[in-house]
Amino acid sequence: xxxxxxxxxxxxxxxxxxxxxxxxxxxxxxxxxxxxxxxxxxxxxxxxxxxxxxxxxxxxxxxxxxxxxxxxxxxxxxxxxxxxxxxxxxxxxxxxxxxxxxxxxxxxxxxxxxxxxxxxxxxxxxxxxxxxxxxxxxxxxxxxxxxxxxxxxxxxxxxxxxxxxxxxxxxxxxxxxxxxxxxxxxxxxxxxxxxxxxxxxxxxxxxxxxxxxxxxxxxxxxxxxxxxxxxxxxxxxxxxxxxxxxxxxxxxxxxxxxxxxxxxxxxxxxxxxxxxxxxxxxxxxxxxxxxxxxxxxxxxxxxxxxxxxxxxxxxxxxxxxxxxxxxxxxxxxxxxxxxxxxxxxxxxxxxxxxxxxxxxxxxxxxxxxxxxxxxxxxxxxxxxxxxxxxxxxxxxxxxxxxxxxxxxxxxxxxxxxxxxxxxxxxxxxxxxxxxxxxxxxxxxxxxxxxxxxxxxxxxxxxxxxxxxxxxxxxxxxxxxxxxxx
Amino acid sequence: xxxxxxxxxxxxxxxxxxxxxxxxxxxxxxxxxxxxxxxxxxxxxxxxxxxxxxxxxxxxxxxxxxxxxxxxxxxxxxxxxxxxxxxxxxxxxxx
Numbered sequence: 001x002x003x004x005x006x007x008x009x010x011x012x013x014x015x016x017x018x019x020x021x022x023x024x025x026x027x028x029x030x031x032x033x034x035x036x037x038x039x040x041x042x043x044x045x046x047x048x049x050x051x052x053x054x055x056x057x058x059x060x061x062x063x064x065x066x067x068x069x070x071x072x073x074x075x076x077x078x079x080x081x082x083x084x085x086x087x088x089x090x091x092x093x094x095x096x097x098x099x100x101x102x103x104x105x106x107x108x109x110x111x112x113x114x115x116x117x118x119x120x121x122x123x124x125x126x127x128x129x130x131x132x133x134x135x136x137x138x139x140x141x142x143x144x145x146x147x148x149x150x151x152x153x154x155x156x157x158x159x160x161x162x163x164x165x166x167x168x169x170x171x172x173x174x175x176x177x178x179x180x181x182x183x184x185x186x187x188x189x190x191x192x193x194x195x196x197x198x199x200x201x202x203x204x205x206x207x208x209x210x211x212x213x214x215x216x217x218x219x220x221x222x223x224x225x226x227x228x229x230x231x232x233x234x235x236x237x238x239x240x241x242x243x244x245x246x247x248x249x250x251x252x253x254x255x256x257x258x259x260x261x262x263x264x265x266x267x268x269x270x271x272x273x274x275x276x277x278x279x280x281x282x283x284x285x286x287x288x289x290x291x292x293x294x295x296x297x298x299x300x301x302x303x304x305x306x307x308x309x310x311x312x313x314x315x316x317x318x319x320x321x322x323x324x325x326x327x328x329x330x331x332x333x334x335x336x337x338x339x340x341x342x343x344x345x346x347x348x349x350x351x352x353x354x355x356x357x358x359x360x361x362x363x364x365x366x367x368x369x370x371x372x373x374x375x376x377x378x379x380x381x382x383x384x385x386x387x388x389x390x391x392x393x394x395x396x397x398x399x400x401x402x403x404x405x406x407x408x409x410x411x412x413x414x415x416x417x418x419x420x421x422x423x424x425x426x427x428x429x430x431x432x433x434x435x436x437x438x439x440x441x442x443x444x445x446x447x448x449x450x451x452x453x454x455x456x457x458x459x460x461x462x463x464x465x466x467x468x469x470x471x472x473x474x475x476x477x478x479x480x481x482x483x484x485x
Numbered sequence: 486x487x488x489x490x491x492x493x494x495x496x497x498x499x500x501x502x503x504x505x506x507x508x509x510x511x512x513x514x515x516x517x518x519x520x521x522x523x524x525x526x527x528x529x530x531x532x533x534x535x536x537x538x539x540x541x542x543x544x545x546x547x548x549x550x551x552x553x554x555x556x557x558x559x560x561x562x563x564x565x566x567x568x569x570x571x572x573x574x575x576x577x578x579x580x
Contacts, residue, residue, distance in 0.1 A: 099564060101563075208539060238543065300529075306522055306523045306525045307526060309519065321501075324501070326565070326566070328564045328565060328566075331566035336576065338575050338576050338578050339501070344503045346500075347502050347503025347504060348503070350502070352508075355504075356515060359493070359496050359497060363496050363520075364523075375536050376529075379535070380531060381536070382535060383529070434541055
């Protein structure tokens with residue numbers, strides 16, 4: 001089998017049986033990236049030297065008898081995970097040239113497990129976007145159709161994995177930024193429960209919503225990576241100290257008796273009917289595996305977008321105040337005084353969408369508006385959480401489409417932020433409630449991938465991975481590769 | 486309730502964001518579109534609902550009052566735009 005087309009699990013077996021070395025695999029993939037990525041623009045940085053050093057170390061560890069599943073596994077990191085001594089740009093001009101002084105916990109944990117970092121991946125600026133068009137480093141193209149967006153904000157991670165430049169990558173999800181690009185590029189991606197994975201060393205966007213997770217081609221690979229990424233970290237004050245499930249062991253559990261809820265709000269107006277059909281076809285497959293299905297309601301779903309676009313910008317306006325041109329990042333030329341330094345460094349360093357969200361957040365938090373916007377949004381947040389809590393009394397899992405539409409054309413929604421915000425309708429409720437969610441491939445509409453989203457109660461990532469894995473044993477949608485890659 | 490140009494300028498000032506003269510009209514239109522989307526919230530009855538700040542309603546952990554961080558000034562200042570003698574340089578603040 002061609003090493004470039006292998007999943008992480010297959011690579012682990014091949015390395016263990018000495019079909020090739022981690023160094024050979026790394027050299028091979030770096031070459032492939034250099035040949036093919038100019039079409040996609042999915043990488044911001046390639047880390048050849050680090051990759052070869054890590055690959056050599058992994059080969060040594062294997063030779064000395066170590067057997068970790070991720071020893072020598074090539075991955076890439078979304079460019080908002082701090083990587084010591086390596087550009088960590090967050091897709092922004094304001095961090096152009098910023099070499100992080102330390103590694104994020106996720107980066108550290110994956111490196112300790114033996115992964116090999118091939119590079120840092122393109123993204124929407126500060127993870128604000130659903131199309132990967134707001135990056136200072138240019139838009140990313142969808143390998144399924146180079147005239148279309150790969151989704152965002154983890155668009156570089158998604159495009160690179162979908163194009164088989166890498167078997168897997170890290171991403172982050174504040175309103176759907178792992179699940180939506182996974183859906184638009186035919187990948188499996190999981191956003192864990194809020195607090196399951198450490199946020200330490202992740203450049204913050206909206207701290208009460210941000211979570212890191214993997215994007216890969218199979219649920220099994222997501223399980224392998226999440227096992228290494230997740231867990232308590234005292235450096236993240238919101239990380240939850242709770243034992244970690246054995247995600248790999250959970251994959252094989254039969255689905256007999258699994259109760260799935262289909263929220264009627266996920267199948268209403270706004271959903272491309274062709275996507276709806278694919279989702280229902282996936283439901284039929286799960287029924288054959290022993291699941292039972294019932295209709296449910298999440299009545300406050302429609303209020304999620306307005307609430308999200310208050311809470312996320314409010315937190316962002318506060319988080320992004322640290323970019324002031326003083327301690328790190330971009331500084332304007334010849335500031336006349338301190339206020340000019342702040343204003344021009346930020347005005348010149350941030351892109352249009354980031355400025356919009358900072359301004360919306362500043363307005364929502366300003367004197368006289370705080371109760372009407374921020375408190376109101378937090379009250380709606382509780383209503384949305386309550387909807388899930390009561391739905392999960394009757395069902396084990398909630399299933400629906402990940403996105404209302406397949407990948408759209410580059411530039412199509414660029415000048416209409418509101419139209420782009422509406423694409424997040426099915427994913428943002430999980431961030432507001434803090435529950436885990438997963439997107440998995442479920443077919444194609446005119447050659448473009450369709451994703452099915454699964455949502456589970458708090459800390460039941462193992463259930464999501466289990467169901468997706470069982471589905472992937474009886475379907476082959478996830479094995480389809482884009483032409484030319 | 487639509488924002489006027491002067492309010493957009495005030496918000497930009499509060500956020501210490503320098504906007505070009507040319508950006509302001511389009512920014513005003515876009516912000517009003519976004520606020521229009523957000524205003525749909527006002528129709529939701531939230532009386533008696535406690536605001537939710539942390540999805541799991543966890544509170545901040547306490548830790549022992551011990552020094553755990555070592556001094557990394559040199560590493561942190563190596564990435565600063567302007568430093569001198571271990572200090573960050575900014576334009577003169579006090580005349």
